[in-house]
Amino acid sequence: MDLPPGGYGFIVHSILTVGSVAFDSIKTPMGEASRVVGGAATYFSIAASLFTDVRLVAVVGDDFGKDQMDVFAGRRIDLKGLQSVPGETFRWKGEYSADLNTRETIYTHLNVFDQFRPAIPESYRESPFVFLANIHPALQGEVLDQVKAPRFVAADTMNYWIEGTPKELRAVLRRIDALVINDEEARQLSGEANIVKAARVIQGMGPRLLVIKRGEYGVLLTRENGFFAVPGMPLEDVADPTGAGDTFAGGFMGYLASVGEVTEAVVTQAVIAGSALASFAVAGFGLDGLLRLTPDTVRARLAEFKQLTFFEDL
Amino acid sequence: MDLPPGGYGFIVHSILTVGSVAFDSIKTPMGEASRVVGGAATYFSIAASLFTDVRLVAVVGDDFGKDQMDVFAGRRIDLKGLQSVPGETFRWKGEYSADLNTRETIYTHLNVFDQFRPAIPESYRESPFVFLANIHPALQGEVLDQVKAPRFVAADTMNYWIEGTPKELRAVLRRIDALVINDEEARQLSGEANIVKAARVIQGMGPRLLVIKRGEYGVLLTRENGFFAVPGMPLEDVADPTGAGDTFAGGFMGYLASVGEVTEAVVTQAVIAGSALASFAVAGFGLDGLLRLTPDTVRARLAEFKQLTFFEDL
Numbered sequence: 190m191d192l193p194p195g196g197y198g199f200i201v202h203s204i205l206t207v208g209s210v211a212f213d214s215i216k217t218p219m220g221e222a223s224r225v226v227g228g229a230a231t232y233f234s235i236a237a238s239l240f241t242d243v244r245l246v247a248v249v250g251d252d253f254g255k256d257q258m259d260v261f262a263g264r265r266i267d268l269k270g271l272q273s274v275p276g277e278t279f280r281w282k283g284e285y286s287a288d289l290n291t292r293e294t295i296y297t298h299l300n301v302f303d304q305f306r307p308a309i310p311e312s313y314r315e316s317p318f319v320f321l322a323n324i325h326p327a328l329q330g331e332v333l334d335q336v337k338a339p340r341f342v343a344a345d346t347m348n349y350w351i352e353g354t355p356k357e358l359r360a361v362l363r364r365i366d367a368l369v370i371n372d373e374e375a376r377q378l379s380g381e382a383n384i385v386k387a388a389r390v391i392q393g394m395g396p397r398l399l400v401i402k403r404g405e406y407g408v409l410l411t412r413e414n415g416f417f418a419v420p421g422m423p424l425e426d427v428a429d430p431t432g433a434g435d436t437f438a439g440g441f442m443g444y445l446a447s448v449g450e451v452t453e454a455v456v457t458q459a460v461i462a463g464s465a466l467a468s469f470a471v472a473g474f475g476l477d478g479l480l481r482l483t484p485d486t487v488r489a490r491l492a493e494f495k496q497l498t499f500f501e502d503l
Numbered sequence: 504m505d506l507p508p509g510g511y512g513f514i515v516h517s518i519l520t521v522g523s524v525a526f527d528s529i530k531t532p533m534g535e536a537s538r539v540v541g542g543a544a545t546y547f548s549i550a551a552s553l554f555t556d557v558r559l560v561a562v563v564g565d566d567f568g569k570d571q572m573d574v575f576a577g578r579r580i581d582l583k584g585l586q587s588v589p590g591e592t593f594r595w596k597g598e599y600s601a602d603l604n605t606r607e608t609i610y611t612h613l614n615v616f617d618q619f620r621p622a623i624p625e626s627y628r629e630s631p632f633v634f635l636a637n638i639h640p641a642l643q644g645e646v647l648d649q650v651k652a653p654r655f656v657a658a659d660t661m662n663y664w665i666e667g668t669p670k671e672l673r674a675v676l677r678r679i680d681a682l683v684i685n686d687e688e689a690r691q692l693s694g695e696a697n698i699v700k701a702a703r704v705i706q707g708m709g710p711r712l713l714v715i716k717r718g719e720y721g722v723l724l725t726r727e728n729g730f731f732a733v734p735g736m737p738l739e740d741v742a743d744p745t746g747a748g749d750t751f752a753g754g755f756m757g758y759l760a761s762v763g764e765v766t767e768a769v770v771t772q773a774v775i776a777g778s779a780l781a782s783f784a785v786a787g788f789g790l791d792g793l794l795r796l797t798p799d800t801v802r803a804r805l806a807e808f809k810q811l812t813f814f815e816d817l
Contacts, residue, residue, distance in 0.1 A: 288696055382602055384719075385739040405698075406720040407734060418734035418811050420721060425699040444817070457814040491817045497732050498812050500771040503758070503805045 202446040203267075205339075206233050207246040207307050207332045208322025208435075210253070210271065213475060214282040217289060219428045225475035226260050228279065229322035229345070232432035235479050236439025236466045237320075238265040239487065240447040244313045246270035246332065250278040250301045260476055269310045276301040289430055290404065309335040318446040320438060321365070323347050326357040333364050341451050343367035343400075343442060345434070351378050359394060366451075367398035369438050372409075375401050384409065388416075398456065400441065402434050410460050417457045419498060422468040422490070429474045433467045436479060440466035465490040516760040517581075519653075520547050521560040521621050521646045522636025522749075524567070524585070527789060528596040531603065533742045539789035540574050542593065543636035543659070546746035549793050550753025550780045551634075552579040553801065554761040558627045560584035560646070564592040564615045574790055583624045590615040603744055604718065623649040632760040634752060635679070637661050640671040647678050655765050657681035657714075657756060659748070665692050673708060680765075681712035683752050686723075689715050698723065702730075712770065714755065716748050724774050731771045733812060736782040736804070743788045747781045750793060754780035779804040 208230030215222045234243045244267045249257075251273065261268060279302040282295035307328055314337050321329040321344035329344055342365045350358050351374060358378075362368065368391060376382055379390035388399050388411050401409040407420040441463035448455050465487060472478040527541030548557045558581045563571075565587065575582060593616040596609040621642055628651050635643040635658035643658055656679045664672050665688060672692075676682065682705060690696055693704035702713050702725050715723040721734040755777035762769045779801060786792040 383739060383741070385737045403720065406717065407732075409734070409737065414810075415807065416737045416811060417814070418721075418737070419814075420723070420732035420734055423699045423702075423723065423730045423732070425697060427697070454815055458817050461814055461817060493729065495814075495816060496728075497730060498814075500731070500733075500775055500809075500812075501768055502809060503772050503775060 200449060201242050202317050202449045203242040203244055204237050204318040204320060204442055204446050205244045205246065205309070205313050205316035205332075205336060206230055206237070206320040206322060207328070208233060208324055209279050209302060210245075210247040210249050211279040211281055212253075213431060214280070214295075215429055215431050215475060216284040217429050217474075218285065218287050219426075220474060222429070222474040224280075226257050227281070227432060227475055229432075229435040231260065231476065232435035232470065232479065233320060233322055233439040233442075234266050235260065235264060235476065236436045236463075236470075237443035237446070239440070239466070239482065239484075240443030240462070241265065242267065243443075244270060244310075244316055246307050246309060246313070248272040248274060248301050248305045250274065250276040253278045260480065267313075270308070270313055272305075272308070274301050283431065285430065289427055292430070307332050307335070317341070317449075318442055319343070320442045321345065321361070322435060322438070323350075326350050326354055326361045329361045330357065330364070333361075341366050341445065343369055343438070345369050345438060346374065346378075348374055348377055362391075362395040365396050367400060368396040369400040369402070369434075369441070371402045371404070371434065375399070385416075400460065402437060404430075408437070408460050408464055410456065412453055412457075417460065419460055419464055419494065422464065422493065422497060424468060424472065427471045428478070430471050431475065432479075433471050436470035437463035437467040439463070461491060461494050465494060514763060515556050516631050516763045517556040517558055518551050518632040518634060518756055518760050519558045519560065519623070519627050519630035519646075519650060520544055520551070520634040520636060520756075521584075521642070522547060522638055523593050523616060524559075524561040524563050525593040525595055526567075527745060528594070528609075529743055529745050529789060530598040531743050531788075532599065532601050534788060536743070536788040538594075540571050541595070541746060541789055543746075543749040545574065545790065546749035546784065546793065547634060547636055547753040547756075548580050549574065549578060549790065550750045550777075550784075551757035551760070553754070553780070553796065553798075554757030554776070555579065556581065557757075558584060558624075558630055560621050560623060560627070562586040562588060562615050562619045564588065564590040567592045574794065581627075584622070584627055586619075586622070588615050597745065599744065603741055606744070621646050621649070631655070631763075632756060633657070634756050635659065635675070636749060636752070637664075640664050640668055640675045643675045644671065644678070647675070655680050655759065657683055657752070659683050659752060660688065660692075662688055662691055676705075676709040679710050681714060682710040683714040683716070683748075683755070685716045685718070685748065689713070699730075714774065716751060718744075722751070722774050722778055724770065726767055726771075731774065733774055733778055733808065736778065736807065736811060738782060738786065741785045742792070744785050745789065746793070747785050750784035751777035751781040753777070775805060775808050779808060
């Protein structure tokens with residue numbers, strides 16, 4: 190399905206993404222889900238595929254069967270780069286606090302992901318848009334080594350890599366256009382408590398654009414002069430925050446790629462697209478909120494974001 | 504000085520406010536200030552007076568001299584209702600955490616405020632706009648008993664009254680149009696962790712409008728259908744958050760009164776006006792950020808809020 194604006198005529202700007210496809214077990218105050226399909230690259234791909242063609246690079250074990258593969262079926266997602274190898278799929282279990290603002294990881298079993306080396310299919314190498322989901326920065330670098338002059342590269346990372354592999358992370362930061370992280374990670378990476386100073390320090394490390402996710406408070410984006418900010422959509426029923434950040438990134442990159450032009454105005458719209466999809470993702474457990482989306486519900490939510498934020502000039 | 508939009512011709516819609524005028528001692532990671540003029544009604548009045556005439560009802564001791572009175576001089580603030588009585592002025596001392604998000608009250612000496620009973624001068628009684636700053640809800644009620652059919656009444660409160668005087672607070676809530684509180688107070692007052700549910704519960708207690716302050720994350724406003732939200736202006740230098748909420752309320756009410764008409768569109772603009780003034784208040788210690796404002800700097804900040812939040816339709 191195509192969402193606005195749908196890009197320029199016949200040119201499709203594809204997105205290559207690399208990251209985890211996983212089995213998640215999730216517990217929140219609203220309920221539980223056990224061994225459901227998850228993973229950063231899964232949320233990203235499904236979200237981005239609402240806007241454009243997505244090329245997925247990831248690995249699953251032989252326990253990831255046809256039923257699981259069905260989450261990708263009928264969508265604009267190319268699975269040529271999804272390796273299936275003997276062994277078990279990456280498994281993660283997390284439990285959320287009463288206010289949903291913090292979560293504890295019960296376990297992380299890398300399984301087949303432990304030996305994962307991204308092999309980019311020949312047909313993926315000219316992808317104009319690239320999203321490096323949250324994996325080891327050395328692997329993110331290997332992906333960039335294999336693609337030919339992408340027009341726009343964005344990456345995610347996390348505290349684990351900021352602390353554990355700072356050198357590899359810095360090398361990746363020098364090669365990307367945009368970094369998509371949360372506010373706590375921005376403070377940690379920069380060593381600055383003030384978010385304006387933090388953003389400037391991180392931009393000095395390489396990425397021209399910084400997209401800072403603030404959970405229920407929305408998203409902050411650096412711009413040529415100052416910032417763009419959008420609040421989170423106030424939601425009455427939040428079932429499960431898992432994958433909200435990856436869904437945001439999918440909507441953000443999907444929208445950018447569908448327009449094909451990365452101007453400041455388009456980037457601000459892309460932040461809205463990402464925020465809209467994320468607001469659906471948290472309404473269901475696991476992928477449920479995302480899988481049941483239709484173009485009409487997304488269009489309605491985009492209009493709601495306008496109503497949420499618009500004011501007449503004073 | 505007049506700020507946009509300046510209202511309808513010659514009609515001035517005054518605001519009556521009641522609350523504390525105090526001596527504050529403040530410590531933040533950026534510095535200290537000792538025994539400076541503060542208090543909710545002070546911040547409110549100075550902020551609101553940028554837009555319209557303000558009538559102040561409060562009490563000070565005989566230690567509050569001409570130098571202190573000077574903060575009100577040359578502004579659109581009527582001091583007929585400011586009682587001066589023998590004794591010491593209300594004193595408060597607070598110390599902020601490293602990230603400025605929490606503060607500890609070192610002491611609160613009510614002094615002359617302990618016996619304060621608001622006496623509304625005859626010339627104040629037909630004030631069309633009323634703001635009840637954060638004082639005992641029974642005193643807020645006494646003020647409402649003395650004014651004649653105000654068009655729009657807003658109030659602030661805090662956890663101390665929510666816990667300690669719930670019955671008196673409920674009585675006030677039934678008599679006001681808008682409640683201006685922070686998100687923690689909204690959760691406490693409603694007993695709901697989810698902010699959408701919290702807002703609905705509080706509206707059921709009386710106030711048609713709820714304005715929820717979220718510190719650096721901005722402000723959330725209920726509207727007929729859903730919400731209006733504005734992020735906080737990202738600021739590189741925050742010296743002292745003291746009075747930010749009262750300054751917001753002053754800008755909010757001042758703008759509303761200057762227009763004189765409380766439509767949904769005007770209320771959203773009023774939230775921007777309040778946010779703009781609050782963003783200046785936190786840049787200096789005590790009242791400094793507010794006292795040095797000019798119409799030009801305010802107008803520039805209003806435009807910055809537009810740039811911060813505007814996106815083209817998707």
